Amino acid sequence: MSQFAVVRTGGKMYRVAPGQVLVVERVPGDGEFTLGDVLMVSDEQGTLFAEGNKVLPVTVKARILRQERDTKIIVFKKKKRKNYRRKQGHRQDVSRIQILEIVRTA
Numbered sequence: 766m767s768q769f770a771v772v773r774t775g776g777k778m779y780r781v782a783p784g785q786v787l788v789v790e791r792v793p794g795d796g797e798f799t800l801g802d803v804l805m806v807s808d809e810q811g812t813l814f815a816e817g818n819k820v821l822p823v824t825v826k827a828r829i830l831r832q833e834r835d836t837k838i839i840v841f842k843k844k845k846r847k848n849y850r851r852k853q854g855h856r857q858d859v860s861r862i863q864i865l866e867i868v869r870t871a
Contacts, residue, residue, distance in 0.1 A: 768809070770867050772825055773802035781825060781864045791858040792829060797865070800825040806867060822871035831861040 769782040775790030781800075792798065803823045804815045815821050835857040842851040 768867055769807055770803055770823065770825055771805040772800045773804060774800055778804065781867075783864055783866050785864045786830065786861065787864075788835070788859050788861050790860070791832065792860040792862065795829055797826060797828045800827055806869065808867070808869070810869065822869060824868050824870055826865040826868065827862045828865055829860050829862055833859055833861060835859045 767782060769780055771778055771780050773779075774792070777789070779787060779789065781787065803821045803825055806813050806821060806823045813821060813823070837854050837856050840851075840853045840855055843849065
């Protein structure tokens, strides 16, 4: 049985496993950090869910590989028959991170 966890960062939830590389919204800093909002963890010891405001005794350690910018999206607003058009581009700041390990602390 493989080990995985569900974490929340940048307002989104991600299913992560050790060794996985994923792109999340910008995480400030460099080097290693811990993801604090762990909602679920599953490993050999069983599955553990967060209930309400209860914090799980789990830490997910990750390393920032690169700070970059996502692909450009076009935001286009138009109101027909009103001669109203607005075109704007947006590039989100993102971090490419690698999950190092998932540790149960209790």
